[in-house]
Amino acid sequence: MEVGQMQRQWMGYMKSLFMEGFLDGQFLQLQQLQDENNPEFVVEVVSLFFEDSERILKDLSFAVDQQSVDFKKIDAHVHQFKGSSASIGAQRVKNACIAFRNFCEEQNIDACRSCLQQVKQEYIHVKNKLETLLRLEQQIVAAGGSIPMMEWN
Amino acid sequence: MASPQNFASKLTALVVDDHKIYQKVHQKMLNNFGVKSHVVENGKEAVDIHWHGKKFDLILMDMDMPIMNGIEATKELRAMGVCSTIVGVTSRSTEEEILKFMEAGLDDYQEKPLTIPKLTSILHKIINSNPI
Numbered sequence: 001m002e003v004g005q006m007q008r009q010w011m012g013y014m015k016s017l018f019m020e021g022f023l024d025g026q027f028l029q030l031q032q033l034q035d036e037n038n039p040e041f042v043v044e045v046v047s048l049f050f051e052d053s054e055r056i057l058k059d060l061s062f063a064v065d066q067q068s069v070d071f072k073k074i075d076a077h078v079h080q081f082k083g084s085s086a087s088i089g090a091q092r093v094k095n096a097c098i099a100f101r102n103f104c105e106e107q108n109i110d111a112c113r114s115c116l117q118q119v120k121q122e123y124i125h126v127k128n129k130l131e132t133l134l135r136l137e138q139q140i141v142a143a144g145g146s147i148p149m150m151e152w153n
Numbered sequence: 154m155a156s157p158q159n160f161a162s163k164l165t166a167l168v169v170d171d172h173k174i175y176q177k178v179h180q181k182m183l184n185n186f187g188v189k190s191h192v193v194e195n196g197k198e199a200v201d202i203h204w205h206g207k208k209f210d211l212i213l214m215d216m217d218m219p220i221m222n223g224i225e226a227t228k229e230l231r232a233m234g235v236c237s238t239i240v241g242v243t244s245r246s247t248e249e250e251i252l253k254f255m256e257a258g259l260d261d262y263q264e265k266p267l268t269i270p271k272l273t274s275i276l277h278k279i280i281n282s283n284p285i
Contacts, residue, residue, distance in 0.1 A: 026266055033181045033269075041181060048174050079217070080172075083244045087174040087266050 003145035010136045014150055022129050027089030028150060046130055049088045053123055056081045064113050074112060075104040081119065085126075092122045159187030161276040165208070166190040169199040169226065170215040170242075175265065179213055179242070182272050195219055196226025203230060209237050210279055213267070216243035216254055224257045231258035238279050242267050 001009075017023045034041040056077055063074045082097035100115035137147050166188050168179045176192045183190040191209070193199050195218040212230070216223040227239055241254045241262040251262055263271050 029266070029268060030178065033178070033185060035185070038181065045174060045177055048177065052174065079244075083172060083265065084174055086244060087172070087178060 003140060003143045006136065006140045006143060007145055007148050010133070010140060011148055011150070013133060013136060017129055017133070021091050022126050024089045024091040026086065030088060031147070031149070043134060045088060046134065049084060049090070050127060052084045053081065053093075053127075056084065057120060057123065060116055060119075064109070064116055069107075069109050069112075071104050071107050071112075075101055078104060078119075085123075090123075090126045093119065093126055096122045161280065162187030164188045164210040164276065164279060166211040166213065167199060167202070167207075167209040167237075168192045168213050169194075169196065169218070169223065170213070171195055171218045172215070175215070175242075179267055182267065182269060186272070186276060188276070196221030196223055196229075199226050200229045200233070203233060203235055208235075210283075211275065212237050212239045213242050214239055214259070215265075216241060216250070224254055227254070227257040227259060238275070240275055 014023075030042050030045055038044075060074065060077045060081070063070065063077060078097050078100045082094055082101070085091075085093035085097060096115065096119045100112065100119055103111035103115055140147060164187075166183050168176055168183070168190055170176050170179065170192070171194050176194075180190050180192055188211070191202070191207075193202060196214075197220045199212065199214070200221065212235075214223045214227055218226075221229075223241060223243065227241070230237075230239065238260045239258065241251075241259045242265055243250075243254065243262075244265040255262055261275065263275075
């Protein structure tokens with residue numbers, strides 16, 4: 001596949017991620033920060049997000065499984081995850097965290113357990129999407145092309 | 154994308170945040186403006202670095218941090234006589250929480266995540282209030 005075609009494929013994929021609500025404008029900000037001094041910036045930030053997320057989800061699973069549930073602790077973890085997902089523009093994960101926090105406030109453990117599953121699902125979805133996007137970017141760069149700059153209104 | 158002109162290259166900044174992603178993103182934003190930045194992980198480290206004689210033109214202060222949070226750290230820094238521009242940057246957004254944070258001694262408050270236009274405005278304010 002020639003570079004122009006790859007770039008168009010990348011643009012189409014990015015647009016779909018925004019249209020389907022997986023990513024928001026914060027992700028574009030990350031791309032704008034990337035430059036020749038730090039060409040791997042987006043990959044580094046996304047990798048940090050993956051590491052952070054795995055750790056938080058592990059802590060959350062442990063916390064909701066306790067006999068005596070500490071809703072404050074669960075809320076603290078969800079707050080962290082919300083911040084983490086917002087920082088890279090993972091909009092659906094962030095929104096799932098907002099809903100989760102509401103149920104923590106209500107101290108509704110069944111709803112919290114359901115929310116945890118929802119948050120996990122959304123994280124898995126966005127992780128797969130981001131990995132695909134970054135793979136496309138690697139292919140473009142390997143073929144001698146550059147990543148197009150997107151603006152989102 | 155071409156980097157912004159380094160109009161703020163004489164400024165220094167301290168990023169106070171326990172979250173690795175925000176540390177990285179905020180530091181990169183500052184670096185892209187030519188601002189020399191330092192990162193610490195909580196309010197106590199921010200206070201300690203000032204006790205050691207360091208000064209910064211701008212402090213980006215998160216609110217929720219372990220050991221010492223942003224409210225306590227801001228109060229301590231002001232009590233020490235630190236006159237830097239302190240901008241609270243947090244994902245908390247109830248009016249009560251924002252007011253409490255502002256009353257600790259902030260010059261400004263911004264909701265996370267910080268954006269390039271917001272940071273541009275903050276840096277311009279600092280430069281304009283300290284003309285050479």
